[in-house]
Amino acid sequence: MSLNPRLVKESFSVIEPVAGKAAAYFYGRLFAENPHLRCMFPPGMDVQRDRLFSALTRIVWSLDSPDSMASFLGQLGRDHRKYGVLPEHYGAIGRALLATVRRFAADVWTDEIEAAWVAAYNAAAELMMRAAQEEAGVSPAWWVAEVVDHERRTPDIAVVTVRPTQRLPFTAGQYVSVQTARWPRVWRPFSIANAPRPDNTLRLHVRSVPGGWVSTTLARDTRIGDAIMLGPPMGTMAPPEPGSRDVLCVAGGTGLAPLKAIIEQIIASGRRPGIHLLYGARTAAELYDLPDLLRMESAFPWLRVVPVVSGDPAYDGMRGRLPEVTQRFHSWAEHEVYVCGPAAMVGETVRRLQEDGVPPARIHRDVTHDER
Numbered sequence: 001m002s003l004n005p006r007l008v009k010e011s012f013s014v015i016e017p018v019a020g021k022a023a024a025y026f027y028g029r030l031f032a033e034n035p036h037l038r039c040m041f042p043p044g045m046d047v048q049r050d051r052l053f054s055a056l057t058r059i060v061w062s063l064d065s066p067d068s069m070a071s072f073l074g075q076l077g078r079d080h081r082k083y084g085v086l087p088e089h090y091g092a093i094g095r096a097l098l099a100t101v102r103r104f105a106a107d108v109w110t111d112e113i114e115a116a117w118v119a120a121y122n123a124a125a126e127l128m129m130r131a132a133q134e135e136a137g138v139s140p141a142w143w144v145a146e147v148v149d150h151e152r153r154t155p156d157i158a159v160v161t162v163r164p165t166q167r168l169p170f171t172a173g174q175y176v177s178v179q180t181a182r183w184p185r186v187w188r189p190f191s192i193a194n195a196p197r198p199d200n201t202l203r204l205h206v207r208s209v210p211g212g213w214v215s216t217t218l219a220r221d222t223r224i225g226d227a228i229m230l231g232p233p234m235g236t237m238a239p240p241e242p243g244s245r246d247v248l249c250v251a252g253g254t255g256l257a258p259l260k261a262i263i264e265q266i267i268a269s270g271r272r273p274g275i276h277l278l279y280g281a282r283t284a285a286e287l288y289d290l291p292d293l294l295r296m297e298s299a300f301p302w303l304r305v306v307p308v309v310s311g312d313p314a315y316d317g318m319r320g321r322l323p324e325v326t327q328r329f330h331s332w333a334e335h336e337v338y339v340c341g342p343a344a345m346v347g348e349t350v351r352r353l354q355e356d357g358v359p360p361a362r363i364h365r366d367v368t369h370d371e372r
């Protein structure tokens with residue numbers, strides 16, 4: 001049966017407005033029929049439910065672009081090894097998913113839609129299983145890493161350096177999921193804030209957010225010598241191709257992390273593009289990484305760091321919100337642009353850049369990390 005993305009998208013759009021209820025039904029059904037699977041998931045399922053729908057939305061919307069679907073599902077399949085997902089689990093998940101879409105799209109459901117969902121799920125599961133299988137025996141399902149440095153830069157933000165016990169290959173701009181001993185089976189994504197290093201260490205920029213189990217543990221209750229677990233590297237943001245254009249990076253808060261990695265990688269490559277980094281925070285005290293960035297700027301004259309403060313009228317420097325401040329400069333239409341930070345900031349900045357003539361293909365952003 002060939003894929004029919006149109007039928008899947010149309011029926012999915014009926015479910016999207018009731019995504020929360022549908023996700024609750026999906027997990028209820030999955031665990032009722034397969035109680036042994038419950039122990040693979042965290043005790044609190046709220047974040048998990050949101051993730052199911054954001055992954056599903058991404059898969060459904062990439063059904064007509066096979067390359068991006070294959071790359072996303074390949075990463076997802078490799079990442080799911082850390083939960084202990086095995087090929088036999090895909091049948092149970094597929095049955096619960098089909099029962100869920102059938103129920104929540106009942107008003108429009110037909111045999112053709114059912115066939116389209118079965119074909120789409122089988123194709124997606126096949127890509128995930130194949131990627132997981134190819135990785136088995138080649139690299140671990142997760143990495144144990146020791147905390148080798150922990151700096152509290154503000155009451156809420158820590159820069160944490162970890163050293164995996166085995167080499168963890170990644171590309172600047174990618175992120176990893178992190179699990180702490182305190183919260184078994186709870187994984188949260190954090191970008192790697194450095195380019196690959198010979199000593200294999202990774203830096204994470206962590207803001208402790210209210211209700212954020214992993215972020216609060218990492219920022220406030222973690223010490224040098226503690227062990228954490230890391231999932232495989234994920235994400236599509238990567239340094240620009242050699243020989244390409246000047247670069248603009250727009251970083252909001254700890255969204256700086258992957259952009260700093262990309263800048264480090266450009267500098268390490270020996271290339272000399274002009275790089276502008278607009279680095280925004282609500283107050284000057286929240287510019288937690290500014291001294292380090294200024295050191296990079298003085299060592300690499302092609303980098304210009306512009307701190308921007310949005311919430312302090314007395315700040316003696318550039319003031320304003322990042323989307324507007326980005327527009328205050330000359331046109332960025334010829335630049336390669338990277339944007340990372342709070343979802344609303346990223347969305348608005350990208351919208352304005354496009355209005356100002358930056359082609360979408362030259363704007364790089366990644367999934368948001370908003371739940372932690």
Ligand SMILES: NC(=O)C1=CN([C@@H]2O[C@H](COP(=O)(O)OP(=O)(O)OC[C@H]3O[C@@H](n4cnc5c(N)ncnc54)[C@H](O)[C@@H]3O)[C@@H](O)[C@H]2O)C=CC1
Nearest residue numbers: 190191252253254255257280281310341342344345369370
């Ligand atoms: N820690 C990490 O590894 C990564 C974090 N992120 C995301 O980056 C974000 C960073 O959050 P915080 O540090 O708490 O940032 P924040 O809330 O302190 O804001 C940082 C900057 O973004 C601007 N901003 C915030 N909301 C805005 C809006 N609605 N419209 C326009 N500008 C806005 C602020 O003015 C400020 O300049 C989080 O959403 C996080 O999920 C993304 C990638 C990696």
